[in-house]
Amino acid sequence: MIVAEPKPVEEIKKMLDGYDKVLMVGCGTCTTVCLTGGEREVDLMATAVRLMHKVEGKDIQIGQQTILRQCDWEYIDELQNVEDYQAIVSFACGAGIQGLARRFTNIPVMPGVNTNFIGFNEEYGLYSEQCKACGECILDKTGGICPVARCAKGLLNGPCGGTNNGKCEISSDKDCAWVLIYNQLEGQGKLDQFKQILAPKDYGKAGNIRMLDLRK
């Protein structure tokens, strides 16, 4: 799933300076699951922003709605009375935030979260990055462990000289992805795969303004 983290409430408050009627929109999928943009978090941020305004002696009306996904028109269209608001804060990932911005072009849409990565839910509240969405998956060659996302340098042929007893030189609490790959392949009896040099990737596939049309 897409992993995001809450923005500091001060930052959200600053974005909303000058508005006194705001809609906060939660997303019921990825950001709910990563405890960042579901109904509970929207509730909390709305309370926090309202408190901050109260302290300053200002009134702010904050509407709260949470929809299943903000990256689908049909769900976005379930939002009600959006035109009544001067600004929207979206608690979806970047895709969802832009979904709202595209649907409600007359109303400024602010991000309520920072979208971080495509990750794995390790345990309650702990997420790890697993995928860079590079557009050219090589997991078949690397024992199911992605060096693009999980090697600090994104090396396609590793490890580098910075590997340190299974850890990465950047931090002793980060595994060296290439040691993980080695161990995985060894366990599968496929160390010969490790010796094959991977060709440079086509980073064009990871470029900007990507579209995907499966209808063709």
Next chain:
Amino acid sequence: MKSGVSNITSQSEAFEKWMVENPVKPPCTSACPVNADIQSFVSLVAQGRFRESLDAVRERCTLPGSLGRICHHPCEGECRRNDVEGAVNIRAIKRFAADICTDEPHYTPVPKTQGKRVAIVGGGPAGLTAAYDLAEDGFDVTIFEKNDACGGAIYVGVPKYRLPKNIVAWDVAAIASLGVDIKTNTTIGKDIQFDDIAKDYDAVLVAIGLSVSRNIPIPGHDAEGVLLALPFLKEANFNDNATVGKRVVVIGGGNVAFDVARSARRLGAEEVNLCCLECESEIPAFSWELEEAAEEGIKINPSWGPKEIKVKDDKVTGIVFKRCTRVFDENRMFNPAYDECELLEIDADNVIMAIGQGADMTGFTGTSLEVDGRGRITWDPATLKTNLPNVFACGEVVTGPGSAVAAVRNAHHAATAIERFLTTGKAEAVVMPEPIPIGKLPDFTIEAITRKEKNLVPMVEPAERVKSFAEVEAGFDIQTAIYEAQRCMNCSRGADIIPEKCAACLTCVRVCPFGAPYIAEARVANFSWESCQACGICAAECPGNAIQVAFNDDTKINEAIDAGTSGITVFGCQYAVPTVKNPASKATPAPPGVNMVRLMCTSRLDIQHLLRAIENGVDGVAVLACPDDKCRYRKDINWAEVRTERARRIIEAAGIGADRITFMGSPGSPEAFDEMMGEFKAKLNELGANPLSKVLVK
């Protein structure tokens, strides 16, 4: 209604609503003959809210002081804590709730808004219970009682060492205080005629119980020294000069027989033999009666049937028994068989018959009330009606012998029938809703539950017991009662999912220490009520706000938070409640300016709760840490502290000052709590007023 349930008009409606809204009940409530809301009154004791607990007990257990002593407590037999380390001592908690409040005022009379009069013949547990329900419903109720006080069998028959008579009187006074008119020393057929009552009252309930002891027509049964159980027990209860011979034989194996035998010991009998038809495993008395009787030196002789009473000069000298080889036949019908060759002779000064009771129908002879060939009232168990259009019957007189609490159940049933008859004009079958008990605790949940040893009720030593009729069982002191009440696991009052909000994110599955949540087939979370301990961690963590906790729902918590608009609001779990200062008060008193918000467990604490209190304008908010030695929840993360920290960051960012919210230790005593509040107050004074209220409570 004392319970304050709005737009509910009758006792029966309140009970039915409670049952129907969620028929799944904890096993204690399911096993309880009156289906009492046991968790509620236990939890109120756990929180130090004793008077509220007593009121909650009385809703169904209408005689809390008496039933708190003599109820045979089937609730405890089904308590799921039996699978952990021992049942919650529910009966002792109920007794505590009554005893601690004996100096509290009773109720004010309920206005008689119904404009209809109900006569109740017989002021025993059944009659009193029906009076309670009907008076609460606004009927004008009169009890006609032949004895000098109400209570029936528990007043006349149950010995004082089990149930002191002032306790019965206190229970009766509570019911009388609702506006019930009690006419004692009033015998039907002598002081007042039954047909007149049936004519003068809109409805009549006959609840006269079984007040006549039976004799056995064996040779010698009418000799001097042969006594009957109930007159004997009455003497023992009310005649300070009552005596009995040195050698006593009691015939019978029921609870009354044991009451007789144990009373005889207290009256000075040195040798008491109890003989009954049943073999040891079939003796109908409760197991603890057998144990306590044996401790008091009573010899129990199972499988003996009385053959003849030895008489000399018209006086009893002994009794001969024959071996009883069978009590019930293959159809489970009472049909004893004997071996006349095996005999037992016991010398005796007194033989006391305790083989059962019948109804005293003398006052009804020649009235229009129909009685069958065996002298029993003609009665329909569905409508509880007799042959007369406005006359109902309940309790042992129609159900046969049973426990006091069973009579109370039947009386609730009768009160419902009468209330509906008087409201609609029709006597229809009344079906009492039956609860569905939740299942057993799974093994993995038992593993995760913190052990809390059961407290037993202190008993007077046997050698001391037999010297007098002083009560043999002591009640709990405050601390023990609170501790014992805190052992309740609140079965079935835990988490429930709102499916349309669930994102199947697994958060609840991961944070629950008891393995209660699981992802159901429809890809939404669900909860095993068998496992849930109602701590509320999941509800406060669910990112979709998709979980509600029955016992600690947000509406109730928010109401408690909103009671505080200045001063300090304190959040604490029920275990962090400081020692009670004023035992019989409605709630544990907090220092002035402190609003206590009690949660089942502080893991239920939501950041929103903290911010709500701040937004209400209080000067400060304190969260009491869990007293680990008392907590029965397992927590791998200190959720309350984590959430307090985030709330602090938010109010700091808002310019309110992080230090207005504090996480503090668990106070061990009310004095320590006062001191902690004093220190926090001093700190808040330095901070000045909450910018949201601009008024500081000094």
